[in-house]
Amino acid sequence: MKVPLSWLKEYVDITMSPEELAHMLTMAGLEVEALEYIGASWGDAIITAQIVHLEKVAGSDHLSYTRVNTGEEELGIICGAPNM
Structure with a gap:
């Protein structure tokens, strides 16, 4: 199941990086298969104006x-x- 970090932040105050959170969840017995960064491949193709x-x-x-x-x-x- 894919869970956005923003959903988790609605229930828990998260101050660590996504990588640290994935490690902590894995150590707690939950499997984190992968971290996916939406938009990372877009580079500078999208700007705000x-x-x-x-x-x-x-x-x-x-x-x-x-x-x-x-x-x-x-x-x-x-x-x-x-x-x-």
């Missing part, structure tokens, strides 16, 4: 033109997300 401008694209019912600030630069993006 603040939307600073948003407008609908003329002639489209679902596209928006956005300007976002990454903290390092401002980028123009055409976005099709329905929640924009």
